[in-house]
Structures are given as C-alpha cells and as structure tokens.
Amino acid sequence: MPEAPDLEVVKDHLNRRVAGLTIRSAKTLKPTVIRSLAGDFQTDLPGRAVEGFRRRGKFLMAGLSGSKLLVVNPMLTGAFQLCDSSKPLYKRACFTLSLADGRDLRYLDQRQMGRVYYVNDDGLAQVPRLDEQGPDALSPGSFEEFQERLRPFRGEIKGILTGGRVLAGIGNAYADEILFAAGVYPFRKKKALTIDETRRLFDMSKAVTQEAVDILRGRVGDDIHVKVRDFLKVHNRGGQPCPNCGAAITQIGANQRVTSYCRRCQPGLLVGN
Numbered sequence: 001m002p003e004a005p006d007l008e009v010v011k012d013h014l015n016r017r018v019a020g021l022t023i024r025s026a027k028t029l030k031p032t033v034i035r036s037l038a039g040d041f042q043t044d045l046p047g048r049a050v051e052g053f054r055r056r057g058k059f060l061m062a063g064l065s066g067s068k069l070l071v072v073n074p075m076l077t078g079a080f081q082l083c084d085s086s087k088p089l090y091k092r093a094c095f096t097l098s099l100a101d102g103r104d105l106r107y108l109d110q111r112q113m114g115r116v117y118y119v120n121d122d123g124l125a126q127v128p129r130l131d132e133q134g135p136d137a138l139s140p141g142s143f144e145e146f147q148e149r150l151r152p153f154r155g156e157i158k159g160i161l162t163g164g165r166v167l168a169g170i171g172n173a174y175a176d177e178i179l180f181a182a183g184v185y186p187f188r189k190k191k192a193l194t195i196d197e198t199r200r201l202f203d204m205s206k207a208v209t210q211e212a213v214d215i216l217r218g219r220v221g222d223d224i225h226v227k228v229r230d231f232l233k234v235h236n237r238g239g240q241p242c243p244n245c246g247a248a249i250t251q252i253g254a255n256q257r258v259t260s261y262c263r264r265c266q267p268g269l270l271v272g273n
C-alpha cells in the first residue's frame, strides 16, 4: 500500500507538474471507487483548476478552484499515474482527468478498495477515517504526546503502528522497517514495551520515514505509479541476511500482510511476549 514516504514524493511531483493546470474533462471508469458528495464527478470537475496537493497520513488531497477537494484514500493498491493523454489506459484505471497541457492524471487501483471523495472543502468530516488519524509520522509532536496516544491501546505493537491513530502514514512495509530500526519485536504487546523501546519507536518512526522520503526523491521519476521498495532493509526480505547481524530474516504471513523481522535483532516470543 502507498505509505507516507510514497505519497509524500507523489504529492511533491504532482505539485510541480499538475498544480495550476485546468481540468479539461473527467471520466469515470470504475464508479464504485468514486463518492461524489459535491456535484457530479464527470460534469462538475471540467473547467476547475488544480490548485495544489497535500497529504494527510495515507490520504492524498487535491484542492480545486471553487472550494472543492478530491480526497483519495488509496488503501492497498491505489496509485496515481501522470502520462500523455494518448497513452492507452490500464485496465486498473478508475478515473482519468484530462489536463490543459495534454496530459492525464489517472487513478489506478487493482483491487478497487481505495476510495475517492469529491467534497466541498468544508466537507472533510464526510471522509471516513480521515480525522481518526494521529499526527503524521514526519511531524509526530512530542514523545509525551506519543506516549499519551499509545496509552489506550492493547495488543501487538505492529498493529497499533499500522492502525494510524497513534501516528499517521505508517503501513505494513514501513512498520517492519521502523520496528527493525528500533530493535522491537513486531508481535510484542504494547503493555510489555519498556520506556526505552517506546522512545526508540517514536524516534525511528520519524527517522525511517524521513530517510525513505529522501531516498525516494532520488529514485521515483515520472512513473509515480511504480512503487519503489527495493532499498528496504527487512520488509519482504525473508530468508535474506539481516543487514545488522547476518542472520536470516524471518517472514510470517502472505501477500499484503507479511511481517518481516530479524529474530536476533528484534528478540521476542510468538506467544506471551
């Protein structure tokens, strides 16, 4: 899934290449993905200028002239594509916006689990889960606030991190990276975390996210729909040597739900940790 580092780089790219352009036409290809709460998507968008993009956790928003917003929750497989209008559509394209410069901004989603909300700019409360998110992983506030937000949670730390209420923007891949950098076992119960581990998780959430943004800025070119993940240290690297200690990386689960970690650098027991 696109996480804070991926979306941060996409946001900057779209601000450079799309902000200021007018939408010539809008075409819906997969209606189930679109929630038109501020007018019909296909007839209301044309003629509006794209004012700029911003990110809130795992949501990307485009401000449009006339006080409208497109708010995208890409979920597991959503992605943006910016390309020449003549380029053939991918089957997974859900909508396309033709821009005044002859290019298209397209939204792709293989599983169509993502949602795109067309709202008035005072209608953000209508977007499910947007306001439930905690502060962004890149601007997490103080450690004391982090501890306070963690307090009501029970259960395993990885699930708490990816839930987005304590910090926003961390998904399955970067949670593995943050836990590895902090030396914390992913299935550790929150109540078993020491103060030092909690501190390291807080510090590494921002550091790992920022480092990934810096790397991706140099790696993601015009093909913003292609996810770059080959520089990650443990996520999806089951069986490969740990970059810290050389032990084989352990991997549990499948597909979008894998958890990868080093048993030696992140010690813990699967049961009763």
Ligand SMILES: [Zn+2]
Pocket: 242, 243, 244, 245, 246, 247, 262, 263, 264, 265, 266
């Ligand atoms: Zn290791």
